[in-house]
Amino acid sequence: xxxxxxxxxxxxxxxxxxxxxxxxxxxxxxxxxxxxxxxxxxxxxxxxxxxxxxxxxxxxxxxxxxxxxxxxxxxxxxxxxxxxxxxxxxxxxxxxxxxxxxxxxxxxxxxxxxxxxxxxxxxxxxxxxxxxxxxxxxxxxxxxxxxxxxxxxxxxxxxxxxxxxxx
Numbered sequence: 001x002x003x004x005x006x007x008x009x010x011x012x013x014x015x016x017x018x019x020x021x022x023x024x025x026x027x028x029x030x031x032x033x034x035x036x037x038x039x040x041x042x043x044x045x046x047x048x049x050x051x052x053x054x055x056x057x058x059x060x061x062x063x064x065x066x067x068x069x070x071x072x073x074x075x076x077x078x079x080x081x082x083x084x085x086x087x088x089x090x091x092x093x094x095x096x097x098x099x100x101x102x103x104x105x106x107x108x109x110x111x112x113x114x115x116x117x118x119x120x121x122x123x124x125x126x127x128x129x130x131x132x133x134x135x136x137x138x139x140x141x142x143x144x145x146x147x148x149x150x151x152x153x154x155x156x157x158x159x160x161x162x163x164x165x166x167x
Contacts (some may be wrong), residue, residue: 030055033084037109043148044113051116053082053109058089071112075119082112104145111141 037053040046061070061083073080090103114137123129 029087033105033109036106037082037113040106040109040113044110044117044144046113046116049078049080049116051080051082051113053084055086056083058085061085069108069112071115073116073119075116080112080116082109084108084112107141107145110144111137114140114144 033053037051041051069082069084071080071082084105118133123133
């Protein structure tokens, strides 16, 4: 099983459904993730955050193997560490998402980056509002990816507004 080499400037960051643990391919995939993360940060107006992204095995992200990514963030420092599941582990997890979404790392990155905008409103995982927040972030991330891919162009970065109710 081999990971697909990706060129994030022209190709959505997706893996094929066959994977291997080739060290060279792992390095290429990590580099592609880094580039994609920086590009999505700009598109989502998060370029003032320091975001580190890395690939990790599913068992190291979440003992129950239910998370495609884990985002540990510190809003006051504007720092985030995003760990995404290694493609070698996707086969055990992909039934949790609509067809093809498990292999869509752009979608996972956008989802985790949107969490940074929601950071001031963070709720505990046990709070029922957490489910609503996750549903909103899922819909936003899918919509952003769909809009970006349908136009073939980047969604323009947001311009900060410092007046009125946006302040």
